[in-house]
Amino acid sequence: xxxxxxxxxxxxxxxxxxxxxxxxxxxxxxxxxxxxxxxxxxxxxxxxxxxxxxxxxxxxxxxxxxxxxxxxxxxxxxxxxxxxxxxxxxxxxxxxxxxxxxxxxxxxxxxxxxxxxxxxxxxxxxxxxxxxxxxxx
Numbered sequence: 001x002x003x004x005x006x007x008x009x010x011x012x013x014x015x016x017x018x019x020x021x022x023x024x025x026x027x028x029x030x031x032x033x034x035x036x037x038x039x040x041x042x043x044x045x046x047x048x049x050x051x052x053x054x055x056x057x058x059x060x061x062x063x064x065x066x067x068x069x070x071x072x073x074x075x076x077x078x079x080x081x082x083x084x085x086x087x088x089x090x091x092x093x094x095x096x097x098x099x100x101x102x103x104x105x106x107x108x109x110x111x112x113x114x115x116x117x118x119x120x121x122x123x124x125x126x127x128x129x130x131x132x133x134x135x136x137x
Contacts, residue, residue: 039135043097045127047135053125054132062116066136075115081136090114097134101126 040046051068054060060071065079086095092111093099104126107116119126 035137036131036135039137040131043101043127043131043134045124045129045131047128047132049128050132053121053129057119057121059129065133067132079133079136083133084137090116097130100130100133104129 036047054065054068054071059065059079060068060073062073062075063071063077063079064073065071066081071079084095089095089100089103090107090111093103101123103110103116104119105121105123106118107114108118121129
């Protein structure tokens with residue numbers, strides 16, 4: 001009798017833990033999707049299109065960027081979840097979507113002493129990259 005009760009309690013506990021884990025995973029996924037959507041809206045870009053753009057334009061050569069294959073560069077700053085919380089972009093521009101888009105496209109026109117090249121990509125491509133980067137929060 002006591003052994004049956006222990007198994008019943010153990011099974012109920014295991015089921016509770018499993019349901020809690022599934023619930024937390026769903027909340028995490030919902031939050032991640034919400035953040036990505038908010039980033040897309042704020043920038044006018046689509047973060048899901050950014051990885052091939054960043055790869056083709058050599059961003060991974062200078063920056064470490066989560067989710068971008070081979071992006072382990074050490075020249076520029078890490079472009080990770082901390083980007084959204086930074087005060088400045090490139091040390092000179094207030095951190096907001098429009099300034100990040102400008103910086104991605106034409107960093108040397110903003111600060112001729114920066115190591116970052118002016119990328120000469122389209123505005124939409126810069127918007128997609130900005131959406132991806134802000135979506136890493």
